[in-house]
Amino acid sequence: MTSAFHLPSSTSQSATSTPARISTSNPSYSDDDDDEDTLPYPIELPRSDFLQPDFDPQTYLSSLRNRHQTLEDLRSDLRQRSQLLNQELLDLVNGNYEEFLSLGADLKGGKKRVEGVRVGLLGFAREVETIKKGVQDRVLEMEGLLREKKEVRRDVGLGRSLLEVEERIGELEEGLGISSLTDGFLDEDAGAPEDLDDEDEAVGPVKRLRRHAEQYLLITHTAEQIGFGHPFLQAQRSRIEQVRKTLLLDLASAVRQAKRERASEDMLTLLDIYARLGAEGESLRVLRSGG
Incomplete structure (x- = not known):
């Protein structure tokens, strides 16, 4: 009698051997089951596929038709992936829990802080x-000062123009000998008006x-620019006349x-002076009067 226990040789299989094909006469097995057992195990779904900007579930599932994987296995993989993502999210929340708490503490009493900021902004x-109004006031003040400076x-x-007119009138009166005549007397050493200025005598009459x-x-031109209605020029009108x-x-x-000396060149110069003074009629009267 032997103590060894032996399985029937017809049912024994090696642990590492490929499953044997079962006869098609057995209704419990089919060729499809045999093919599924011999197919390679599909690789894990890449995580990068779900991160595409244009990810579409239906399009993605339709691209998995060649994975040699049953629908139930695919569902199981997706469930595991969902659970993994939920766990990662939970770990992320737990990892930043302290920051969430500090954020809540910062937000507590925020209305008072916002009100403080609003009051500060007001x-x-x-x-x-106030500064803008002060600047505007200074601008108006500067404009007034500039106008005043322009007027000054x-x-x-x-x-200066009036002083120049008065000075030129005085010089002309002295050159013409009017100053001594208007004073009512002649200086004994002055002589005739032509003797008052040796320089004038040197250049000729x-x-x-x-x-x-x-x-x-020049005096009349300056007076016209100023306006003969000016009080100072009104006072000087008799002197100018x-x-x-x-x-x-x-x-x-x-x-x-x-005319007596028949000096034609001097005559032309004198007639030009009459014309510039606007006294052409006076020159004709003098020429006709003879003398």
Whole structure:
């Protein structure tokens, strides 16, 4: 009698051997079952496939038709993947739990902080408006000062022009000998008006008259720019008229002398002076009068 226990040789299989094909006569097995047992095990679904920006579940599932995997196994893999993601999310929340708590503590009492910020902003806005108003006031003040400066400069220019007119009138009166005549006496050492200025005598009477006429025209031009209605010019009007009368008298004397001497060049110069003074009629009267 032997103690060894032996399985029937017809049913024994090796643990590492490929399953044997079962006869098709057995209704419990089929060729499809045999094919599924011999197929390679599918690899794990790549995680990167689910992270695509254009991921679409239906499109993705339709691309898995060649995985040689049953629908139930695919569902099981997806369930495991979902559980894994839930666990990762839970670990992430647990890992950042302290930060979540601190965030909640920071948000507590936030209305008071927001109100404090709002009050601070309102105060800042009021300060800005105050500064803005101050700047506007300074701008208006500066504009007023600039206008005042412009007026002062204009007044200074006007004063200089008036002083220049008065000075030129005085020089012209001295050159024409009016100052001594208007004072009612002649200086004994002064002599005739022509002797008052040796320089005038050196240039000749005709050239001296032309220079006096130019000074007179400069005086009238400046007075026109200022306006004869100015009080100072109104006060100087009699002096200007006296200068013109004296100048015309000297011109008449010079014309008569040039006519006697038949000095044609001097005559043309004197007639030009008459024209510049606007006294052409006076020149004709002098020429017709003879002398």
